[in-house]
Amino acid sequence: MTLKEKLFGAMVGSRVGHAIIAANRDFNAPPSNERQLNYDYSFTDRSTGSDKLCIILAGYKPELWDVVFGRIAAFIPADVDVCIMTSGLVNERLQQIAEEHSWSYLSTADNHLCLVQNYAIECHPQAQWIYKLDEDMFVTDGFFEKMLETYEHVHEDTIYEPAFVAPLINVNCYGHLRLLEKCGLTEDFRATGLTNMKLTDGLHHSVEVLQDPRVARYLWGESQPVLADIDALTSRFSEEPLSFSICPTRFSIGAILFTREAWEDFGHFPLTFVGGPYGLGDDEEHICHYATFTGRVMVVNENVVVGHLGYGGAQTAEMVKYFAEHKAQFELPATH
Numbered sequence: 001m002t003l004k005e006k007l008f009g010a011m012v013g014s015r016v017g018h019a020i021i022a023a024n025r026d027f028n029a030p031p032s033n034e035r036q037l038n039y040d041y042s043f044t045d046r047s048t049g050s051d052k053l054c055i056i057l058a059g060y061k062p063e064l065w066d067v068v069f070g071r072i073a074a075f076i077p078a079d080v081d082v083c084i085m086t087s088g089l090v091n092e093r094l095q096q097i098a099e100e101h102s103w104s105y106l107s108t109a110d111n112h113l114c115l116v117q118n119y120a121i122e123c124h125p126q127a128q129w130i131y132k133l134d135e136d137m138f139v140t141d142g143f144f145e146k147m148l149e150t151y152e153h154v155h156e157d158t159i160y161e162p163a164f165v166a167p168l169i170n171v172n173c174y175g176h177l178r179l180l181e182k183c184g185l186t187e188d189f190r191a192t193g194l195t196n197m198k199l200t201d202g203l204h205h206s207v208e209v210l211q212d213p214r215v216a217r218y219l220w221g222e223s224q225p226v227l228a229d230i231d232a233l234t235s236r237f238s239e240e241p242l243s244f245s246i247c248p249t250r251f252s253i254g255a256i257l258f259t260r261e262a263w264e265d266f267g268h269f270p271l272t273f274v275g276g277p278y279g280l281g282d283d284e285e286h287i288c289h290y291a292t293f294t295g296r297v298m299v300v301n302e303n304v305v306v307g308h309l310g311y312g313g314a315q316t317a318e319m320v321k322y323f324a325e326h327k328a329q330f331e332l333p334a335t336h
Contacts, residue, residue, distance in 0.1 A: 038108075047123075051129060054083070055085055056085060057134050058086060071140070074332055083120050087116040130263065131144060141238075146301055150165045150242065165244075174249065177197065177199060213318035234305045244301050251298045
């Protein structure tokens with residue numbers, strides 16, 4: 001054993017030495033990109049005290065709101081409280097939508113996506129089941145019921161313990177390949193050459209799923225009409241026995257169901273700035289890390305299809321135009 005090794009062993013074994021090592025580690029650590037948060041918030045409470053809560057993160061895609069919130073209002077069960085959240089802003093139109101539907105409204109002074117979600121959950125202390133939606137998610141009939149049914153089934157009747165449950169989402173790094181397979185379109189999509197047909201987290205490889213508007217347009221049925229009608233797909237898949245699969249990689253959490261117990265267990269969503277100044281993606285990274293490193297699984301129900309307009313940047317910009325040009329495709333079926 002060298003003299004250096006002997007000295008290190010002695011330091012680790014003493015309280016003073018341990019403190020010196022910790023101080024040295026902190027001194028040499030890379031600088032933090034965290035900043036001071038403003039914790040002020042405003043909450044208009046119209047909750048009923050239900051044990052089920054749907055929190056909706058919104059504020060930046062007003063073109064979609066009539067359709068997105070119209071679908072939520074049409075399909076949400078009466079026993080689910082709803083809270084629209086805006087991070088770092090107050091939006092009068094969203095306040096009005098919340099009031100019209102007797103939903104709660106929460107806004108934070110600072111724009112941090114984890115902070116506003118934590119507050120929404122804290123402001124509903126009776127909620128044990130938490131649905132989280134983004135403002136560009138187009139839900140379909142049975143979404144809320146099927147997510148809960150799937151969670152309870154996986155928890156009670158299978159070898160898995162769920163971290164969260166999600167639906168089959170079209171523009172999604174995992175869901176797009178499963179949807180193509182169920183529709184018999186895997187080879188048709190492969191022939192486009194748009195992606196390498198690999199499951200991905202969208203960050204380290206196969207990034208076209210997140211970045212290329214052509215991928216999103218295909219998955220919304222531009223060339224294959226069967227993909228254009230998410231309501232018909234849900235109706236068709238709902239006739240099948242309860243079906244789910246396990247996502248093996250980071251999952252995009254635009255539409256998920258998790259429990260309050262899980263939220264407490266993973267220490268709430270982190271007030272970090274890994275993804276940028278607004279904590280973008282930090283909630284997703286945190287809950288997926290929780291799943292992977294605590295023996296829980298990310299469950300994807302395959303009886304319900306939910307439409308995702310698209311990811312950020314050029315894809316979203318182009319898909320907002322696509323939405324405007326094909327709005328009837330996204331609207332509620334005439335039967336609702």
